[in-house]
Amino acid sequence: MKIKSAEFLVSAPNLDAAPRSSFPEIAFIGRSNVGKSSLINLLTGHRDLAKVSATPGKTVLMNFFRINGNWLLVDLPGYGYAKVAKAERAGFNEAVNDYLERRENLRLLFVLIDSRLAPQAIDLEFIEWIYQLKIDYALVFTKTDKQSPTRTRAAVATFMATLAKRGYPSPPFFQSSIITKEGRSQLLAAIDAAIQT
Ligand SMILES: Nc1nc2c(ncn2[C@@H]2O[C@H](COP(=O)(O)OP(=O)(O)OP(=O)(O)O)[C@@H](O)[C@H]2O)c(=O)[nH]1
Ligand SMILES: [Mg+2]
Incomplete structure (x- = not known):
């Protein structure tokens, strides 16, 4: 898919x-x-479409973008950041809950995982929850430029094995880097397929 707008x-x-x-x-x-x-900026080819920050917790609202005039892309708030005010944290969790439970046009949810980390409890809990909601999802292992391909492959294998051990089927997965642009064309192809359904 080409991004025209x-x-x-x-x-x-x-x-x-x-x-x-x-x-x-x-x-x-x-x-x-x-x-x-x-990743959203990499996919759309717009450097500043979504706000990037070195300070975790930057995206606290659900940001909606219209792409090519015929599909919407949503940048959801990050989970697991303890430092935002308690009231705000509860607020955005509720918004994300509502979104995931009730947004009827949601075709595919990309769950991003840091490729450098061992499986994190919060990611596994989140996946268990969306699995119960029967949401179509795929994993994206990010920041692959920060380590060797061998390490990334091992991290992916460990994550899939952890899911399998807990009884969950392996979802589709991708690897990504904003530095090498790894994953861009594969992710766009997956999006193209998902929006046709
Ligand atoms: N080397 C490298 N750095 C990356 C990559 N992706 C993101 N980063 C850096 O990681 C930091 C966080 O990136 P963001 O895109 O703001 O992360 P986010 O998930 O949107 O964060 P929140 O909005 O706080 O939930 C920034 O400093 C980015 O430049 C990547 O593929 N490679
Ligand atoms: Mg963000």
Whole structure:
């Protein structure tokens, strides 16, 4: 898929503030700082579409973008960042809960995982939850430029083995880097397929 246009629509604090839309939707989620906003910029080819920050917890709202005039991309707030105010944390968790449970046009959810880390409890818990919700999801192992391909392969294998041990089927997975652009064309092809369904 070629990205011809990418427009920011709205930052929504809750599902009521999300765009009313019948376009297919693709969302990105993962731990704070895992690289969601960076990956969205890589995919769309817009350097500053989604705000990137070295400070974890930057994206606290659900950010909606319209791509090519016919599908929506959503940058969801990162989970697992303890430092935001308690009230705010509860607020965005609720917004994400509502979004995942009720957004009917959601076609595919990309769950980003830091390729350098051993499986994290919070990621596994999140996957268990979306599995119960029957949401179509794929994993993206990010920041692969920061280590050797061998280490990344081992991290992916360990993660899949951990899911299998807990009784969950292996989801589709990708590897990504904003430095080498690894994963860009594969992710765009997966999005293309998902929005046709
Ligand atoms: N080397 C390298 N750095 C990356 C990559 N992806 C993201 N980063 C860096 O990781 C940091 C966090 O990236 P963001 O894209 O803001 O992460 P996020 O998941 O949107 O974070 P929140 O909005 O806080 O949840 C930034 O300093 C990025 O430059 C990557 O593929 N390679
Ligand atoms: Mg972000």
